[in-house]
Structure formats: C-alpha cells, structure tokens
Amino acid sequence: EPEVTQTPSHQVTQMGQEVILRCVPISNHLYFYWYRQILGQKVEFLVSFYNNEISEKSEIFDDQFSVERPDGSNFTLKIRSTKLEDSAMYFCASRPGDRSDEQYFGPGTRLTVT
Amino acid sequence: AQKITQTQPGMFVQEKEAVTLDCTYDTSDPSYGLFWYKQPSSGEMIFLIYQGSYDQQNATEGRYSLNFQKARKSANLVISASQLGDSAMYFCAMREGRVTDKLIFGTGTRLQVFP
Numbered sequence: 519e520p521e522v523t524q525t526p527s528h529q530v531t532q533m534g535q536e537v538i539l540r541c542v543p544i545s546n547h548l549y550f551y552w553y554r555q556i557l558g559q560k561v562e563f564l565v566s567f568y569n570n571e572i573s574e575k576s577e578i579f580d581d582q583f584s585v586e587r588p589d590g591s592n593f594t595l596k597i598r599s600t601k602l603e604d605s606a607m608y609f610c611a612s613r614p615g616d617r618s619d620e621q622y623f624g625p626g627t628r629l630t631v632t
Numbered sequence: 633a634q635k636i637t638q639t640q641p642g643m644f645v646q647e648k649e650a651v652t653l654d655c656t657y658d659t660s661d662p663s664y665g666l667f668w669y670k671q672p673s674s675g676e677m678i679f680l681i682y683q684g685s686y687d688q689q690n691a692t693e694g695r696y697s698l699n700f701q702k703a704r705k706s707a708n709l710v711i712s713a714s715q716l717g718d719s720a721m722y723f724c725a726m727r728e729g730r731v732t733d734k735l736i737f738g739t740g741t742r743l744q745v746f747p
Contacts, residue, residue, distance in 0.1 A: 549733065561677070561723060563734040574732055609677055619665040619684065619727060621735060623677035 520544045522624035524610050530630045531600055539595045539627045541610030549613040550593045551621060552585065554578070554606040561609065567593065600631045633658055636724050636738035643743050645714045652699070653709045653741045655724030665727040666707040667735060668698065672720040680722075683707060714745045 523542045531537050543550050552564040565575040567585055584596045593612075597604055607628050611621040637656045645651035657666065668680040683691045683698045691698045699708040711718055721742050725735040 551734070553735070560739045561725075561735075561737040563736070566734060574734055576734070607675060611677075613733065619733070620667070620679055620682050621733075622679055623669070625674075625676040628675070 522610055522612055522622055524608075524624040524627050526627060527625065528628045528630070530632065533602060533631055534599050537597050537600055537629065539597075539608050539610075539629070541593045541595070541624055542591050543593055543610065543612030544614075544622060545591070546614065547612035547622075548615045549573075549621075550585075550587070551611040551613075552595045553609045553611060553623075555609065555626075556603075556606045564595070564608075597629075600629075602631050605629055605631045634738075635659065635728065635736045636726050638724055638738035638741050640741045641739075643741055645711075645743065645745055647716060647745055647747050648713055650710060650712045651714055651743065653711070653722050653724075653743065655707045655709065655738060657705050657707060657724075657726050659705075659726065659728045661729040663730050666698070666700070667725040667727070668696070668707075668709045669723045669725060669737075670718075670720045671723060671740070677723070681709065711743075716745050716747065719743060719745045 525540045550567040553561050555561045565579045566573045582598045586594050607626045609626045610624040613621045664685045666683045670678040681693045681696045683700045690700050695712045697710045721740045723740045724738045
C-alpha cells in the first residue's frame with residue numbers, strides 16, 4: 519500500500535542552524551501539508567501546498583519557514599534559523615484530490631534543537 | 633472556543649470489549665469533515681476513519697465506526713473487539729468548510745487496552 523515517507527526520522531540541530539525536512543508524498547496525490555506536534559501537545563497545521571504554491575498557512579508559519587516541491591516527488595520544509603521552540607515532531611501529509619478529504623500522514627521527523 | 637473537544641484524557645478497556653472515544657466539534661459551517669487518527673507510541677499518525685457532514689450514514693472501517701450525531705455536534709469513535717495493539721493516542725480532527733482543507737485537531741485520548 520502506498521504511503522507517505524519522511525526523512526530523516528530524527529534530526530538534531532543547534533539553535534540558529536538551517537534544517538530541511540524531506541517528504542515523499544503518495545504518488546498521484548495533489549495536495550500536500552506540513553503539521554507539527556510539540557511533545558505532549560496536539561497536532562498543529564503549518565501549511566498546505568497545491569499546484570506548486572502555498573494555498574494556506576498558519577500563524578506559526580512565519581518567514582523562517584518555507585516549503586518547496588523541487589521535483590515531481592519530494593516536498594520539503596525548510597526552517598532557516600532554528601529556535602529551541604521549533605523542537606517538535608513534524609508530519610508531512612498528502613491528499614489525493616478534490617473528491618477525497620482524507621489526509622494521509624507520514625511517520626514524522628522528530629526535530630530537536632539544542 | 634475549542635473547535636474540537638476530546639474530554640477523555642485517558643480510557644481503559646479490556647481486550648475484546650468495545651470502547652467509545654468522545655469527540656465534540658464546534659462549527660457554523662454546514663460543510664465539514666471529521667477524522668480520527670491513531671498515534672501509537674512510535675509516533676506516526678494513522679488515518680482511521682472519515683465522516684463528511686453530508687453523509688447520511690455513519691462511517692465504518694472494519695472494527696472502527698463513527699457515531700455521528702449532527703444535532704449534538706458529536707463524532708464519537710467506537711472501537712469494537714479491542715485488541716492490545718489498539719493501545720495508543722487517538723485524535724479527532726475537523727476540516728471546517730470548503731475553502732480550507734487544514735485539519736484542526738483535538739487534544740487526544742490515550743487508550744489503554746488490558747488483557
């Protein structure tokens with residue numbers, strides 16, 4: 519069964535460093551998302567992406583964040599200058615298309631900022 | 633006001649018994665979708681079941697069913713014949729309206745299944 523994959527599974531970085539989290543959505547899915555979950559808290563929406571552009575973003579998704587679909591399969595989240603409070607599990611998700619609401623999540627990348 | 637409320641921080645159920653996890657939602661938009669996800673201790677988010685606001689029948693997926701009571705704005709997850717592997721966090725989520733497709737999550741319920 520096709521699934522969303524994410525790499526790396528765990529990333530440790532120093533405050534102020536740039537990180538890129540990678541996702542490969544399910545092929546033929548058209549809508550892509552990033553969510554995050556700070557330890558012990560609920561999942562929060564960051565950004566949605568469709569047709570090579572951001573369709574919606576939350577207040578969390580400030581200028582430090584960017585997303586890109588560099589080729590036909592990868593979908594990346596970049597954090598330019600990480601802060602301690604960026605430590606969280608980051609989930610990528612994808613959705614097939616307009617007739618389907620289900621979002622399928624990847625296994626997540628645990629980001630630890632020291 | 634919270635858009636998604638899960639009032640049970642933790643639930644216990646014996647193996648093979650059924651359990652209901654509560655979820656209430658708050659929206660004035662007539663078009664919305666309700667989701668349940670399972671998060672095992674390993675951390676991944678597993679999609680379980682979906683209910684659209686216009687769906688006439690309650691959604692079912694194997695041992696999972698969604699008890700959708702529109703007037704009460706509740707979308708409880710029922711797990712029948714619980715298994716030890718069902719022990720996990722369970723999150724209710726909502727997509728509100730047709731303009732957005734972001735999911736709004738509740739705080740989750742930790743389910744523990746005991747033998």
